[in-house]
Amino acid sequence: MKFKNIKTISITLFVIFFALAVNSFAQTQDDITKGKMDGEQDAKEDVSSILWIGVGCCTGGFSWLYPEIFDLSVPQTKIVGKSADYMQAYIASYRAEKKSKIQTNSCIGGGIYWGVSVVYVVLVAASVNK
């Protein structure tokens, strides 16, 4: 009878600890997922596509290098009251998305610059040949 009680208590404790561990893991995963999503969403809103296409046009696409050279700032107010897991996921995804958006739009701008330049050179060459 005594042994049965000890066994029951042990199983109950194990179930409680297991449930707590699972809950803690789930909470961590939730924070990481939320931080990642929020970071991506904020970066998408913070970077102006038109602006970086324009910058890419003016620099021949060399603005692509900008995120490689300079650190990309992250909004500070977004990490106040957030867990360590959320914060790390937020910073990483914010920077990755910001970098990707700047480089993609710089390339589009650079493409426009070089495309227009080639067309211009071809037209000038054609008019000279005439």
Next chain:
Amino acid sequence: MSKVLIFLLALSIEIFSQNIETCQVKFRRVVNYHSSHDTTSGTIYFKNSNFTIIDIKLPINQILFFGKNDLQIYYPIENKLFNIKSKNPFSLPFFLSFLSVIKEDNGLVEPGFQIYNSQKVDDTLFVFWKPPKNLNNILSKQVMKFCNDKLVFSGSYDLNDKLIVYVIYSDHVKYINTSFPLKIRIVQNSSKNQSIEEIEYFQPMFNEKLPENILYFHLPPTVERKDITW
């Protein structure tokens, strides 16, 4: 969100530290952004521009130490410290909006804002500010509204004269000659979204000695550190 309080970003906490020695105030901050609704509460301890501590109690335990160009974020339960270094000074828009009333010009003169017009209607005064050159490409004007000498509204207008960010100040409490707003509502309008931040301050204490456990706070030697460049 990066345009958080454009005019406040031009300000530095140093501007206000000349007029106040210490400040200790409890706060509750609710942010509504996209579909999320975040509530944070804790206490702000301010001594000077190199000593601002935010002790967050809800939803988690988190302590933020603001230096001039560095920010340390400490998680007491996990015993983890994130040391964030930045080339630019860290700003705290939600606390700056509280402190900004210390100065008559709300600290706008120092970064280069200039008054170009003002109108008084009964006990209400409107003051129109021209932005400095570095904000010329974002802002057309900054408008402030005072009722009975208390700041009640501050709004930033973009180049199309559209109100993009505004702050509503209410429930003022007087300390010496300054009326501090205990309720602040910050609304940011973008083409896609609107974010609303509501901050409520409780029991502000000015020029009183800060608690010893805050003034002489030491991190445990076993703390797990991580460096981040901002």
